[in-house]
Every structure is written in C-alpha cells, then in structure tokens.
Amino acid sequence: xxxxxxxxxxxxxxxxxxxxxxxxxxxxxxxxxxxxxxxxxxxxxxxxxxxxxxxxxxxxxxxxxxxxxxxxxxxxxxxxxxxxxxxxxxxxxxxxxxxxxxxxxxxxxxxxxxxxxxxxxxxxxxxxxxxxxxxxxxxxxxxxxxxxxxxxxxxxxxxxxxxxxxxxxxxxxxxxxxxxxxxxxxxxxxxxxxxxxxxxxxxxxxxxxxxxxxxxxxxxxxxxxxxxxxxxxxxxxxxxxxxxxxxxxxxxxxxxxxxxxxxxxxxxxxxxxxxxxxxxxxxxxxxxxxxxxxxxxxxxxxxxxxxxxxxxxxxxxxxxxxxxxxxxxxxxxxxxxxxxxxxxxxxxxxxxxxxxxxxxxxxxxxxxxxxxxxxxxxxxxxxxxxxxxxxxxxxxxxxxxxxxxxxxxxxxxxxxxxxxxxxxxxxxxxxxxxxxxxxxxxxxxxxxxxxxxxxxxxxxxxxxxxxxxxxxxxxxxxxxxxxxxxxxxxxxxxxxxxxxxxx
Numbered sequence: 001x002x003x004x005x006x007x008x009x010x011x012x013x014x015x016x017x018x019x020x021x022x023x024x025x026x027x028x029x030x031x032x033x034x035x036x037x038x039x040x041x042x043x044x045x046x047x048x049x050x051x052x053x054x055x056x057x058x059x060x061x062x063x064x065x066x067x068x069x070x071x072x073x074x075x076x077x078x079x080x081x082x083x084x085x086x087x088x089x090x091x092x093x094x095x096x097x098x099x100x101x102x103x104x105x106x107x108x109x110x111x112x113x114x115x116x117x118x119x120x121x122x123x124x125x126x127x128x129x130x131x132x133x134x135x136x137x138x139x140x141x142x143x144x145x146x147x148x149x150x151x152x153x154x155x156x157x158x159x160x161x162x163x164x165x166x167x168x169x170x171x172x173x174x175x176x177x178x179x180x181x182x183x184x185x186x187x188x189x190x191x192x193x194x195x196x197x198x199x200x201x202x203x204x205x206x207x208x209x210x211x212x213x214x215x216x217x218x219x220x221x222x223x224x225x226x227x228x229x230x231x232x233x234x235x236x237x238x239x240x241x242x243x244x245x246x247x248x249x250x251x252x253x254x255x256x257x258x259x260x261x262x263x264x265x266x267x268x269x270x271x272x273x274x275x276x277x278x279x280x281x282x283x284x285x286x287x288x289x290x291x292x293x294x295x296x297x298x299x300x301x302x303x304x305x306x307x308x309x310x311x312x313x314x315x316x317x318x319x320x321x322x323x324x325x326x327x328x329x330x331x332x333x334x335x336x337x338x339x340x341x342x343x344x345x346x347x348x349x350x351x352x353x354x355x356x357x358x359x360x361x362x363x364x365x366x367x368x369x370x371x372x373x374x375x376x377x378x379x380x381x382x383x384x385x386x387x388x389x390x391x392x393x394x395x396x397x398x399x400x401x402x403x404x405x406x407x408x409x410x411x412x413x414x415x416x417x418x419x420x421x422x423x424x425x426x427x428x429x430x431x432x433x434x435x436x437x438x439x440x441x442x443x444x445x446x447x448x449x450x451x452x453x454x455x456x457x458x459x460x461x462x463x464x465x466x467x468x469x470x471x472x473x474x475x476x477x478x479x480x481x482x483x484x485x486x487x488x489x490x491x492x493x494x495x496x497x498x499x500x501x502x503x
Contacts, residue, residue: 055280065272066187071186078179079183082180083176089169149348157338161336175316197270204260210458233440245448290417301403305398310394318388325381328376336362338360341357343355412467
C-alpha cells in the first residue's frame with residue numbers, strides 16, 4: 001500500500017514515457033502519440049495568375065490573399081454556423097414529431113397458460129382520450145412455442161406559446177449578424193495586411209535602388225579622388241575618405257538587399273504562400289501624383305461610426321445580450337403546450353391486435369424556483385449593460401483610430417512634398433560640390449558631405465510615397481470602407497506634388 005501511495009505522486013506514463021516533465025530543469029520527452037505530424041501544404045498558384053506570377057499587381061495579390069488566407073475561411077464558417085442558429089430557434093416552436101417501435105419475441109418449452117393483454121383502441125371520448133378493448137384481455141391458454149409482438153409508436157409535441165419566443169429568435173438573429181459583421185471586418189483586415197506588405201516590399205525596393213545610385217556616385221567620387229592623387233593635386237587622405245564612403249554605401253546597399261528579400265517573403269506569406277515562392281510584382285509607375293484628402297476628420301468619424309463592421313458586430317452583440325434578458329425572464333413565466341401519441345400493438349395472433357392513442361393540452365406555471373430565475377435575470381441584465389458599455393467604448397476607440405490615421409495621412413502627404421524639395425536641394429548641392437572638386441577648387445570633405453545628404457534625401461524620397469500609400473490604406477480600413485480589392489471610397493483631390501523617380 002505504501003508503494004502504491006508513492007506512485008500517486010507522479011503522473012502516469014503513456015507508452016512507457018512520462019506524461020509530464022520529471023524535473024523542473026529537464027526537457028520533457030514526449031511519447032509518440034503526443035507528436036502531431038504536420039507539413040507545409042503545397043499551395044497552387046491560381047491558373048489565371050500563374051501566367052504572370054513574375055508581374056503581379058496589387059489586385060492580384062489581394063485576390064490571392066483572400067483566396068488562401070485561413071482567417072477568412074474561419075470567419076465564413078463561424079458566420080454560417082451562427083446563421084444556422086436562427087433556424088434552430090424557429091424550429092423550437094414547430095411541432096416535434098418522434099416515431100419508434102419495439103419488437104418482442106417470447107417463447108416457452110412447455111405448454112401452459114400465457115397471460116396476454118389485448119390491444120386497446122381509443123374511442124372518441126369527451127376528454128379526447130379513451131380506449132375500447134379490441135380482442136379482449138385476460139389469459140389465453142396456448143401450448144408451448146414462440147410468440148411475437150411488434151409495437152410501432154408515434155408522438156408529437158408542440159410548444160404553443162411561451163414568453164421566450166420573440167426574445168430567443170432575436171438572440172439568434174443578432175448573434176448571426178455579429179458573426180457576419182466580424183467576417184466583413186476579417187476580410188478588411190486581410191486586405192489591409194496584404195496591401196501594407198505590398199507597399200513595404202515596394203518601399204524596400206525603392207530604397208535599395210536609391211542606395212544603388214549612391215554606390216555608383218561614390219564609385220565615381222573615388223575614381224575622381226584617385227585621379228587627382230595621381231596628378232599630384234590631392235593627398236592620399238582624399239582617396240581614403242572616398243574609399244571609406246564607398247564602403248559604407250556598399251554596406252548599406254547589402255543591408256537593403258536583405259530587407260528586399262525579407263519583405264518579399266512577408267508579402268508571399270500574406271498571400272498565403274511559402275516565403276520562398278518564386279514570384280515578383282510589376283513595377284509601379286514612377287510618376288504618380290500624390291492626392292490630398294478633401295474630407296474633414298469629423299465627416300470621416302461619422303462615416304466610420306456607420307461603416308465599421310467590427311463596431312456593427314459589437315452593437316449586434318449588445319442587442320443580443322439585451323434580447324437574452326427576455327429569454328431568461330421567459331423561463332420563469334407560464335408556457336402552453338400540446339402533445340399526443342399513438343401506438344399499435346401487433347401480435348402474431350391477429351385477434352389480439354389493438355391501437356392506443358392519447359392527446360393533451362397543458363400549461364406549465366413556475367411558482368417558485370428558489371430565486372434562481374430572479375438572479376439569472378439580474379445576471380442577464382447586468383451582462384447586457386456591460387455589453388452596451390463595451391459598444392460605447394469601441395465607438396470611442398474607432399473615433400480615435402480614424403483621428404490618428406487621418407493626421408498620419410496628412411503628415412505622409414507633407415513628407416512626400418518635403419522629401420521632393422529636400423531631394424532637389426540636395427541634388428543641386430551635390431552637383432555644385434562635384435563640379436568644384438573635379439575642377440580642383442573643392443575639397444573632398446565638402447563633396448562627401450553633400451553626397452551623404454543626397455543619399456539620405458534620396459532614401460527618404462524613395463520611401464515617402466509608399467508610406468503615403470500605406471497610410472491611405474490604413475485610413476480606409478479605419479473608416480470601414482476598404483474595398484474587397486483594396487479600393488478606397490475616400491474623396492481625394494490631385495495635389496501639385498509629383499513623385500519623381502530616383503536618380
């Protein structure tokens with residue numbers, strides 16, 4: 001007994017291995033049945049996309065993501081499951097019909113008397129139920145042998161009225177609405193995620209191309225420094241400084257290449273593909289005018305309060321909780337029901353066959369349930385209050401999100417304009433310093449300083465447009481009007497700012 005008691009302190013083994021770690025400082029060695037075999041599924045590129053997989057557009061990547069993303073399939077299934085509860089709620093108030101039957105086989109090895117009860121047939125009494133003997137009842141003297149009977153039955157019940165009906169159907173209806181609104185919000189979230197991954201990839205490529213131009217210019221500067229040194233008009237210090245600047249530019253470019261690959265893999269994953277999928281996107285036009293938003297933040301806030309599907313889902317959940325108060329109240333109120341059943345008994349002796357049936361109408365009146373229903377009503381009412389308060393909180397959160405996204409977009413537009421101006425002035429400064437150095441009247445320090453400013457301006461200008469695109473998608477999402485293919489219904493006006501291609 002002592003040994004058995006000692007074993008209780010350790011969890012039982014599974015397949016000869018401990019079902020839990022044996023000590024705080026060791027790994028758990030799982031049994032074979034605890035290991036789930038899994039693998040990355042091979043996701044096929046849609047046939048209409050496969051022909052241009054090296055030149056995907058933004059609508060392409062959005063369509064692919066919506067097709068492959070498991071989040072949309074999950075929310076779709078949950079919405080359909082919630083919708084089915086509406087039918088189940090209605091079905092509760094429809095007739096419930098049940099059929100059945102039983103068969104008996106009896107036997108005796110000796111002769112004797114067998115007591116059998118004859119079937120009965122209900123005969124239209126004033127109470128709606130009754131019986132008349134068909135074949136009689138009593139003792140039938142029969143010889144030994146086997147005897148059989150079969151009794152099919154049918155019953156029906158119908159809840160004619162209770163105080164829960166309207167409320168329970170409304171609970172199911174609002175639950176379905178909430179799940180379907182959640183599905184819409186899930187789609188918008190997937191669209192936003194793939195758009196931002198798309199913009200990040202484009203931004204990474206633009207920055208890399210800008211820094212590649214810097215590498216080329218630094219190579220030219222190094223060649224100029226070497227030429228001046230060979231001509232005896234510059235010191236070795238000029239060459240070393242130019243070489244250092246070139247090495248730094250090459251290091252930055254190599255880092256950019258890594259960023260391009262990681263963002264490319266991130267876009268593939270956002271589309272539902274493995275990160276190593278051999279694909280690419282079509283280049284965007286280099287001269288795309290940045291547009292300013294013409295709507296006020298107040299009008300967008302009002303639009304978001306009306307359009308956000310997640311906010312609509314929360315409101316539906318609040319209405320569901322309010323309707324549930326009626327369901328709980330109805331559980332403590334009277335209900336009216338009707339029921340009936342019928343059966344036929346069939347013997348192997350036809351004279352003993354008979355029918356039975358009954359019907360009844362009743363009312364159920366709960367008198368006292370130990371205050372359980374009262375507390376259940378209190379709980380349901382407070383949960384409804386909490387759900388209503390949560391809807392108000394979510395509304396305020398939506399307002400803040402729209403407010404933040406609106407000014408982020410305005411800032412992004414200003415950054416594009418400023419980046420253009422900065423690039424233009426940095427380019428002019430570099431051209432001046434480069435010309436002076438080549439003419440022998442400028443210093444290498446001034447040239448490299450101008451080149452560093454130009455590289456920074458070029459990199460900022462390369463990413464500014466894609467930040468604006470990303471912020472535009474974010475605002476469309478936060479307002480609740482991001483389209484199924486990434487389109488936006490925001491009112492925009494052409495701005496004088498034009499994105500210039502990287503030099």
